[in-house]
Amino acid sequence: MNDESEMFKKGFANRKAVLGEGHVENSWNAADDFNRPAQRLVTEYCWGEVWGDDCLPFKTRSMINIAMLTAMNQHHELAVHVKGALTNGVSRQEIQSVLKQTLVYCGAPAALAAFRTASKAIEEWDAAQDKNDARAGV
Structure with missing residues (x-):
């Protein structure tokens, strides 16, 4: 490289x-x-x-990506970017608000699928944080 x-x-x-x-x-x-x-x-x-x-700060870019990936039904990339958004300081409430807005502008099927994807990604992100905290002795 x-x-x-x-x-x-x-x-x-x-x-x-x-x-x-x-x-x-x-x-x-x-x-x-x-x-x-x-x-x-x-x-x-x-x-x-x-x-x-x-x-634009990373936090703003993350929220934009969540909305765009929802609109495009790109669930694998959405999961990756939900985790990235959390890393960038986007709160769960902010992610929820972005997804609620996509419900209106992108349609319920896309948004509901995105909510499912985001829920799983948040669980995985939390588990990884817990694992990292345990390794660090926190």
Whole structure:
């Protein structure tokens, strides 16, 4: 990864900060010759250029992503970004409010599915936090 651009390195750092080092390292290491170019583009442009723009804080970007991913019925990515939102300081109440707004603008089926996905993601995020706290002796 030393031969990557500065924007890629910035994106990799942003991606780790939001989604967690383990998730990002696993995604990058699991990439093969066929899909690595897509991983590189997402890291460099999405996470470097867009998330690297200081105009919007990560917390705001997370809430926008939750709404957009709900509208697109992208539940796998929604789960990843709900966890990232919690890491970025978005509260459960804020996530709930975003999802309630998608109910009106995106439709009940999409929002209800997103609520199910978010509930499971929040449980998983909480469990991971409890595990990390136990390791740290908190």
